[in-house]
Amino acid sequence: MRDASCPMRPPDDLLTPDRDTGGAHLHDSPEQYTHPSSYQNRSHDGELGTVVASQFPSRCERLLLIEDDLAGQGLGATAHFMAVALLIAMRTGRVLLEVAVDPQWGRTNLSIPYRASSAGASTPRFPAARPRWCSRPPYTHQCFYQPWSNCTAGNTTEHQSPRLGRFNGLQGHALLPGRTPIVRIKLSGLYVSTPLHAGVMTSAYAAATRFLFRPREWVKHLGRCVLRRDGLAPHRFISVFIRESAEKNTEARKFRYRMPIVDDYAASAEALSRAIHMQRVHLQTSSAVALANFTLLTASLRLSARGVPLTLSYTDNPRSEHDTWGGWGKDKDETLDGTVAAVNAFMARHAAVLIAPRLSSWTTHLLILHRWLNVSSLIAPAAVLSNPQGGTSWDSDSEVPRTRDTRGGQRITRDDKSRAVHLCCRCRPRDKGSNLVVVMGLALGRRWAVRNATLPCATKG
Numbered sequence: 001m002r003d004a005s006c007p008m009r010p011p012d013d014l015l016t017p018d019r020d021t022g023g024a025h026l027h028d029s030p031e032q033y034t035h036p037s038s039y040q041n042r043s044h045d046g047e048l049g050t051v052v053a054s055q056f057p058s059r060c061e062r063l064l065l066i067e068d069d070l071a072g073q074g075l076g077a078t079a080h081f082m083a084v085a086l087l088i089a090m091r092t093g094r095v096l097l098e099v100a101v102d103p104q105w106g107r108t109n110l111s112i113p114y115r116a117s118s119a120g121a122s123t124p125r126f127p128a129a130r131p132r133w134c135s136r137p138p139y140t141h142q143c144f145y146q147p148w149s150n151c152t153a154g155n156t157t158e159h160q161s162p163r164l165g166r167f168n169g170l171q172g173h174a175l176l177p178g179r180t181p182i183v184r185i186k187l188s189g190l191y192v193s194t195p196l197h198a199g200v201m202t203s204a205y206a207a208a209t210r211f212l213f214r215p216r217e218w219v220k221h222l223g224r225c226v227l228r229r230d231g232l233a234p235h236r237f238i239s240v241f242i243r244e245s246a247e248k249n250t251e252a253r254k255f256r257y258r259m260p261i262v263d264d265y266a267a268s269a270e271a272l273s274r275a276i277h278m279q280r281v282h283l284q285t286s287s288a289v290a291l292a293n294f295t296l297l298t299a300s301l302r303l304s305a306r307g308v309p310l311t312l313s314y315t316d317n318p319r320s321e322h323d324t325w326g327g328w329g330k331d332k333d334e335t336l337d338g339t340v341a342a343v344n345a346f347m348a349r350h351a352a353v354l355i356a357p358r359l360s361s362w363t364t365h366l367l368i369l370h371r372w373l374n375v376s377s378l379i380a381p382a383a384v385l386s387n388p389q390g391g392t393s394w395d396s397d398s399e400v401p402r403t404r405d406t407r408g409g410q411r412i413t414r415d416d417k418s419r420a421v422h423l424c425c426r427c428r429p430r431d432k433g434s435n436l437v438v439v440m441g442l443a444l445g446r447r448w449a450v451r452n453a454t455l456p457c458a459t460k461g
Contacts (some may be wrong), residue, residue: 002124005225006222006225006226006229006281006315006316006342008039008216008222008315008316008317008336008340010143010222010335010336010339011121011218014134014136014137014138014143014144014216014218014335015137015138015142015143015216019035020239023080026099032166032202038086040380041252047203047204047206048091048207048210048211050204051086051090051204051207051208051211052092052211054089054095055086055095055096055148055149055211056149056150057095057151060095060149060150060151060152061181062090062092062093062094062095062181062182062258063094063095063096063097063151063153063154063182063183064085064088064089064094064095064097064180064183064184064185065096065097065098065099065153065159065182065184066082066085066096066097066098066099066184066185066186066187066190067098067099067100067102067105067182067184067185067186067187068082068098068101068128068131068133068140068141068187069100069101069103069127069128069129069132069186069187069188070127070132070187070188070191070326070327071127071128071132071327071328072124072323072325072326072327072328073191073326074323074326074360074361075325075326075338075341075362075365076135076324076360076361076362076364076365076366077238077361078133078187078326078364079165079209079212079213079361080131080209080361080364080365081187081190081191081366082098082141082187082210082212083205083208084190084205085185085187085190085404086208086211086212087204087208090204090208094183095149095151096149097148097149097151097152098141098142098146098148099139099184100131100138100139100140100152101128101129101130101132102128103129104158104165105159105161105184106159106161106183106184106185106186108445109278111302118447120224124324124336127188128260128327129250131334131398132326132327133335133337133338133341134332134334134338135327135332135333135334135335135337141213141338142214142392143335143338144215144219144338144339144341144342145212145213145215145216145219145342146214146215146216146240147211147212148211153182154182158181158182159182159183159184160182160183160184161183161184161185161207162180162185168215174246176330177401182289184215197443201346205368206371209365209368209369210368210369210371211371213345213365215345215346216340219339219342219343219346220346222339222343223343223346223347224278224316226313226333226343226364227347228349229313230280230282230311230313231280231311232280232282232313232347232350234279234350234420235350235351235352235441236280236350236352237278237280237281237282237313237350237351237352238272238273238278238280238281238282238351238353238354238355238357239282239283239284239347239351239353239354239355240265240269240281240282240283240294240354240356241284241285241354241355241356241357241362241366242262242265242283242284242285242287242290242291242294242357242362243259243285243286243356243357243359243362244259244262244286244287244289244290244321244323245286245287245320245321245322245323246322246323247322247323247328252359257359257435258425258426258427258435259357259359259435260357260423260425260426260435261425261426261455261458261459262290262294262297263297263458263459264420264423264425264426264436264457264458264459265355265436265456266297266298266301267293267295267297267301267456267457268300268355268423268436268438268456268459269281269294269298269310269355270301270302270310271455271456272355272438272455273310274305274307275455276352276353278353279282279308279309279310279311279353280297280310280311280313281310281311281312281313282313282314282347282348282351283312283313283314284314284344284348285319286319286320286323286324286325287313287319287320287321288319288320288321289321290438291314291319294312295312298310298312315340315343315344317340318336318372324337325337325341328437345365345366345369348366348370349369349370351441352440352441353438353439353440353441354366354367354437354438354439354441355436355437355438356437356439357420357435357436357437358433358434358435358436358437359435363437367439370441372419372420372439372440372441373419373420373439407414417443419439419440420437420439420440421438421439421455422434422436422438422439423435423436423437423438423455424436424457424461425457425458425459426457426460438455438456450461
């Protein structure tokens, strides 16, 4: 019977930090994001210092307010548009703040098809009219992440809602009304005017992402609880993210790309575990079936190899074979979904290795958030797929030097100057990109970068 001593139960007051003294053994660095003075003399992360200086001005006169109404978008894709919004705010000399969704406020962009290429019948086709991730005050991402600024949103009557034009680089959005002190936009407007990753994969974009998604103390408390409960020591476990749902499968069929199957995750995790002598695995998935199948498959592989069984760790929360988070479900408390996402991201930060699907914005979010890869080593998408999941089509060409190999019909790509191995599991001959990525954390470095190319897929190309 699994010990459920760490339920995903957020505190009644989400803005009051927990006093957790039991996580000292994790060697977390002191919180550095509560006041701009803490960024002085931080020459090793100048971009982050620039972000903080912009968000903590001496006078709060010019603001860019955003509403997260991106119904059906996962947190990874949402994080991308929030980071873009922060870059726009910085470029136009404004402070970025998030306000709760108000369906009565401003243009809702319904004149532009919001889901012209929807993946499935259950896909939300209109912007959200209620909070998507937190159903409690303040009804924004600040439920889970630390405040973005010392400024406040001001009087609602002072907010102005501009019409956003088509994206032509960040300069294009400099057309926000320059003389208007407080501009308010909906992320749905940014969504329809800005391609998913166009022209923003820079060090400033990475710094913006890391600044916006700094977990609150109570989120860290829950994450540390699971780490302690399951014996996950820092840099001594593998984190596996499995993206599996009816909606994602429908999307993959519609846009003709292949996602890894659970067998591929299990085969790679089991082989990797033996290679680096780590038996503990942190599993991230919203699918109960994927969780059960991964457990059975890894146990079977270990039994065949006569090895010590893997010890699995995962958060205790409801799971579904459908995407019910981020505005998909109706009349539900979204706070639990936001909590699970924030806790999993915090736990993954302590992993030695990440195994994840390449065609997921959550994977990209984790890679940037925890510095597993420089943004320059992320392949820019050749074409943006307008879909509710945030999945993208990845181009095979990149400025990053890559080594390609084929073993047993399986195509393998290694970033020569990074710690990533890209596997092509069940890919068709005409597919150019990978669909599974294995990224080593800083603790492992590149010391086994050649040996890890032996990682298998259960299904060959």
